[in-house]
Amino acid sequence: MSDTGVQARRAAVYVLDQVLGEGRLMSEVLGAGTLDKLDASDRARAQRLATQTLRGLERADRVLQKHLQRTPPLMVHNALRVGAVELCQGEAAHGVVNAMVELVSKHKRYGKMKGLTNAVLRKVAAKGPEEWGKLRAPRLPKWLRGPLADAWGAEAMGHIEQAHFAGAPLDVTVNGDAQAWAEKLGGSVLPTGSVRVTDARQVSAMEGYDAGIWWVQDAAAAIPAQVLAPQSGMQALDLCAAPGGKTMQMAAMGAEVTCVDISKGRMARVQENLTRTGLKARVVVQDALTLDGKYDAILLDAPCSATGTIRRHPDLPHAKDGSEFGALIDLQAQLLDHAATLLKPGGRLVFCTCSLLPDEGEVQIEEALERHADLSIDRDALKVDGVDPSWTTQEGGLRLRPDFWTDQGGMDGFYIAALRKA
Numbered sequence: 001m002s003d004t005g006v007q008a009r010r011a012a013v014y015v016l017d018q019v020l021g022e023g024r025l026m027s028e029v030l031g032a033g034t035l036d037k038l039d040a041s042d043r044a045r046a047q048r049l050a051t052q053t054l055r056g057l058e059r060a061d062r063v064l065q066k067h068l069q070r071t072p073p074l075m076v077h078n079a080l081r082v083g084a085v086e087l088c089q090g091e092a093a094h095g096v097v098n099a100m101v102e103l104v105s106k107h108k109r110y111g112k113m114k115g116l117t118n119a120v121l122r123k124v125a126a127k128g129p130e131e132w133g134k135l136r137a138p139r140l141p142k143w144l145r146g147p148l149a150d151a152w153g154a155e156a157m158g159h160i161e162q163a164h165f166a167g168a169p170l171d172v173t174v175n176g177d178a179q180a181w182a183e184k185l186g187g188s189v190l191p192t193g194s195v196r197v198t199d200a201r202q203v204s205a206m207e208g209y210d211a212g213i214w215w216v217q218d219a220a221a222a223i224p225a226q227v228l229a230p231q232s233g234m235q236a237l238d239l240c241a242a243p244g245g246k247t248m249q250m251a252a253m254g255a256e257v258t259c260v261d262i263s264k265g266r267m268a269r270v271q272e273n274l275t276r277t278g279l280k281a282r283v284v285v286q287d288a289l290t291l292d293g294k295y296d297a298i299l300l301d302a303p304c305s306a307t308g309t310i311r312r313h314p315d316l317p318h319a320k321d322g323s324e325f326g327a328l329i330d331l332q333a334q335l336l337d338h339a340a341t342l343l344k345p346g347g348r349l350v351f352c353t354c355s356l357l358p359d360e361g362e363v364q365i366e367e368a369l370e371r372h373a374d375l376s377i378d379r380d381a382l383k384v385d386g387v388d389p390s391w392t393t394q395e396g397g398l399r400l401r402p403d404f405w406t407d408q409g410g411m412d413g414f415y416i417a418a419l420r421k422a
């Protein structure tokens, strides 16, 4: 790591410029190799700083607001935001202020704003940490808060925002003795069988990773394959499979799995994951809408708004504006209709999305049941260990929210429903 942490902070500010200024997701910015020149520890630090700043953006702006007469240019504003978040979360003032002043002073256009940066961050260092704790959990932008508050109510909305601000622990799915691995990893076994590691280190350096005993998967994301529960030897299809968490679960259950995804790049990760874990599946890069064949069990984890994953991806509400969601909702319905044609009579289809929007969950299933007289909801499939019956919805699906299991660290938002073909 560089001595002063300037490089990591500069990279974090660049990532924020891209998310907040260009509407790019952090995964796109990082995927384009933005941080590749940094060493591993600076890269991790830059990513952590950008993530923490996005999570606490509203608080950072409130703390900064009273020291700014007008909004500075985005790059300077983002440097102040990163600095404010670090200071308010207990980082030593001299290191943060010096690094941010140096970073701004080297900027071609805004170098002259180093004095302002110094003055503002010194004021934040003096009072900010005390103010920080009294501020509310940051709210989602209106375009997303509106529909979510309509769906779940104002009180739940506040709890969801608190869960977003708290962030997410590391959950892993173990192919083996979960209790034994929970002890080795310093975690605990959740009611649904996932292992939660609160004191997470670098994942690839953790015991059992290289040996492929476990893979990273949020506890909520592990439930759809448990609901489908294909039996050993069954022909199972994982539609929209990459990076392959659910494929691996079904392969570990003994099913003959075919996994399909449209993205060649993302499917390379499925192949890597299968190689690491020693699990077997037929890997197909193809548009799921053009697939044929007949299967006993199908899992459709459809592309969606990903609004259930904001704890891990706080960039999403800032980079997006909801304008793409209509096309995703149409695609989900098409994928559901096509998946139904791939089911054998008596076969089962689990539909899921990592979304908090009913249009991508409850409404999709209600409408699919109207379109397909030969499909019925399978409520019994939801009787999975650790799944609270109160999570069941009116039409017979499961609604999971980030504010569930609060005492244990929450879970991603998900919708899951099981359908059976006559």
Ligand SMILES: C[S@@+](CC[C@H](N)C(=O)[O-])C[C@H]1O[C@@H](n2cnc3c(N)ncnc32)[C@H](O)[C@@H]1O
Binding pocket: 221, 239, 240, 241, 242, 243, 244, 245, 246, 247, 260, 261, 262, 263, 266, 286, 287, 288, 289, 301, 302, 303, 304, 354
């Ligand atoms: C929510 S992610 C899947 C996560 C995965 N099931 C897992 O558990 O690791 C959605 C996936 O849908 C894929 N996708 C989008 N449109 C598709 C299509 N028409 N056919 C197949 N895959 C598609 C995307 O490439 C993406 O990998």
